[in-house]
Amino acid sequence: MNGTDGAHLVLRSSSTGVSNGINVSISGTASGDALNNLAVTSGTASAPASSSETAGNYTGSVTTVASGNWTQSVAGEDANFSIAGTPGTSASNTITTALSGVSMTLDSTSVGTTQTLTVAPDTTGQATAINAFVTAYNNYMSTVQSLTSFDSTQAVGSQGGALLGDSMMNTIRNTLSSAISGAVGAGSSAVNLASIGITLQPDGTLKTDSDALTAALSSDPQTVAKLFNSTNGVAANMNNDLTSFLATGGIMDTRSTALTADLKSLSDQQTALTAYAAQLTTSYNAQFTALNTLMSQSTSNASYLTQLFGGTDSAGALATNK
Numbered sequence: 001m002n003g004t005d006g007a008h009l010v011l012r013s014s015s016t017g018v019s020n021g022i023n024v025s026i027s028g029t030a031s032g033d034a035l036n037n038l039a040v041t042s043g044t045a046s047a048p049a050s051s052s053e054t055a056g057n058y059t060g061s062v063t064t065v066a067s068g069n070w071t072q073s074v075a076g077e078d079a080n081f082s083i084a085g086t087p088g089t090s091a092s093n094t095i096t097t098a099l100s101g102v103s104m105t106l107d108s109t110s111v112g113t114t115q116t117l118t119v120a121p122d123t124t125g126q127a128t129a130i131n132a133f134v135t136a137y138n139n140y141m142s143t144v145q146s147l148t149s150f151d152s153t154q155a156v157g158s159q160g161g162a163l164l165g166d167s168m169m170n171t172i173r174n175t176l177s178s179a180i181s182g183a184v185g186a187g188s189s190a191v192n193l194a195s196i197g198i199t200l201q202p203d204g205t206l207k208t209d210s211d212a213l214t215a216a217l218s219s220d221p222q223t224v225a226k227l228f229n230s231t232n233g234v235a236a237n238m239n240n241d242l243t244s245f246l247a248t249g250g251i252m253d254t255r256s257t258a259l260t261a262d263l264k265s266l267s268d269q270q271t272a273l274t275a276y277a278a279q280l281t282t283s284y285n286a287q288f289t290a291l292n293t294l295m296s297q298s299t300s301n302a303s304y305l306t307q308l309f310g311g312t313d314s315a316g317a318l319a320t321n322k
Helices: 035-036 123-148 168-181 210-219 221-227 234-246 251-309
Strands: 044-046 061-065 079-083 085-089 198-200 207-208
Touching: 085 198, 123 168, 123 210, 168 234, 168 251, 210 221, 234 251
Parallel strands: none
Antiparallel strands: 044 061, 079 085, 198 207
16 A cells, blocks of 8 residues: 555454454565565554443453564454443454344444343244245145146146156155144144144145234244244154155155166167167068069069060960971
């Protein structure tokens, strides 16, 4: 950078905080080499007592530069804060570890001033995640219906879906339908998707009542948490089923192996049939050539015999010599 006093080399740390000071080491140069002047080592020192960031009960630190060839224009500091009387520090103004699941951003210095932090469930985010789950399931059902449908208006051979009547597809569909419509828990404490406003439609898809879902998330979060718990919740059960289907030796792997074997068998049969057709063609060509030769010889013999014995319209050579 060029200033009024000449050119300057400026180094700036890409991260904030006391622990992210800049260090530059020089090696492989001779003693007295000007490059050695570029070396710099950062250290730490107590923050000035007048620093507003470290006023009160805080004892902060700042970065220092242990080199006569460099000047530190801005000292690195940690952010100091207190939550319910418990002090804390952070290299960044974004605090993510002080309170589990809570992210806070420190915008300005406000020593001695108490701020009120209200922590509440993110029902909007939860509703978005649940609606995404419903959309994903409905997309799956749409694909299943396309693959297993029958349309009599189409041409013969194109009326049925690729997996119409397929036993594997039926197993997957029935298993996941049971998981999506099943209850979590037993007896009076059992809950299902209908408990939070998500109902199963006649075509197998899901429909969400947004008002009922919002009410459940706001007033009955325990039911939602139970319904989607990671042990035996609706999504967990579906995940277990899908993992089983996709595992080595599962129904999809077994079916894929069988189809691969069938395709190889068909390919082998096609190769054998092609070879047989070529052999048959060669044989027929040979027979046709032999037949043509025989016919040519027969025609020649017939002409010779006609000349010798005569035909219907002429007397042969033997008849003339009597």
